[in-house]
Amino acid sequence: MGREKNSGKREEKMISVNIQQFGTDVGTLNLVPGNKVYGERLVKHGGQEYRIWDAYRSKISAAIKLGLKKFPLSENSRILYLGAGNGTSVSHLSDICNRGLIFAVENFSRPMVDLLRLSKSRQNIIPIFEDAHKPQHYSSLTSEVDFIVADVAQRDQLDILTKNAETFLKKGGIIYLSVKARSIDVTLTPDKVFSNILAQMAGKFNILESIKLDPYEKDHMCIVAQLII
Numbered sequence: 001m002g003r004e005k006n007s008g009k010r011e012e013k014m015i016s017v018n019i020q021q022f023g024t025d026v027g028t029l030n031l032v033p034g035n036k037v038y039g040e041r042l043v044k045h046g047g048q049e050y051r052i053w054d055a056y057r058s059k060i061s062a063a064i065k066l067g068l069k070k071f072p073l074s075e076n077s078r079i080l081y082l083g084a085g086n087g088t089s090v091s092h093l094s095d096i097c098n099r100g101l102i103f104a105v106e107n108f109s110r111p112m113v114d115l116l117r118l119s120k121s122r123q124n125i126i127p128i129f130e131d132a133h134k135p136q137h138y139s140s141l142t143s144e145v146d147f148i149v150a151d152v153a154q155r156d157q158l159d160i161l162t163k164n165a166e167t168f169l170k171k172g173g174i175i176y177l178s179v180k181a182r183s184i185d186v187t188l189t190p191d192k193v194f195s196n197i198l199a200q201m202a203g204k205f206n207i208l209e210s211i212k213l214d215p216y217e218k219d220h221m222c223i224v225a226q227l228i229i
């Protein structure tokens with residue numbers, strides 16, 4: 001993954017498909033040129049428009065800026081996003097996988113309103129107003145996927161992720177799990193929470209990477225893994 005060179009010169013290089021590095025920032029090729037989703041900065045490069053992906057508002061952007069290695073998305077990728085919120089991160093994945101699909105699951109009505117609005121201008125986002133504990137409720141709306149992003153910030157998030165991975169993840173597919181230590185156990189140190197989660201995943205998942213998201217997200221970790229079939 002691209003890292004900034006300490007040359008004082010603004011480095012512009014392609015990180016992977018439809019993601020460009022601009023100095024210390026990362027941007028995604030805007031699927032809806034001229035449109036901002038959450039007030040992000042727009043940058044012109046090579047005759048195209050990129051949306052700066054705010055690492056303080058998106059854990060995937062934070063992970064990329066902190067050196068994430070496994071991010072093999074393509075234009076055609078299909079992603080299941082659990083805990084889509086109001087679509088900040090989903091919108092950037094929609095830029096990247098501009099010919100793919102993002103199944104965005106959210107179970108609170110307030111962020112769902114924003115997500116529905118977002119999906120009107122972006123045909124590759126399928127908003128799903130459901131509880132991620134119940135993949136059977138949206139299996140008719142969702143196909144097999146290449147990636148699952150789980151950011152539900154719930155104590156039982158590993159169970160939620162496992163059920164969804166067993167239902168929808170294609171063989172060899174990749175999961176990105178955001179762990180917010182305080183949502184799991186406030187009585188333990190974040191490091192203890194992270195090591196407990198990694199230990200619980202062993203046997204079921206093959207861990208590819210784990211990245212602490214400080215300073216962008218305090219006491220969070222992004223875990224990249226594959227389901228062991």
Ligand SMILES: C[S@@+](CC[C@H](N)C(=O)[O-])C[C@H]1O[C@@H](n2cnc3c(N)ncnc32)[C@H](O)[C@@H]1O
Pocket residue numbers: 057058059082083084085086087088089090105106107108111130131132133151152153154
């Ligand atoms: C940390 S926020 C997500 C932020 C979002 N991923 C982003 O980067 O823009 C967690 C979201 O998960 C949603 N959530 C929590 N439990 C859920 C569940 N069981 N099913 C679906 N969504 C859930 C919450 O409503 C909240 O919007």
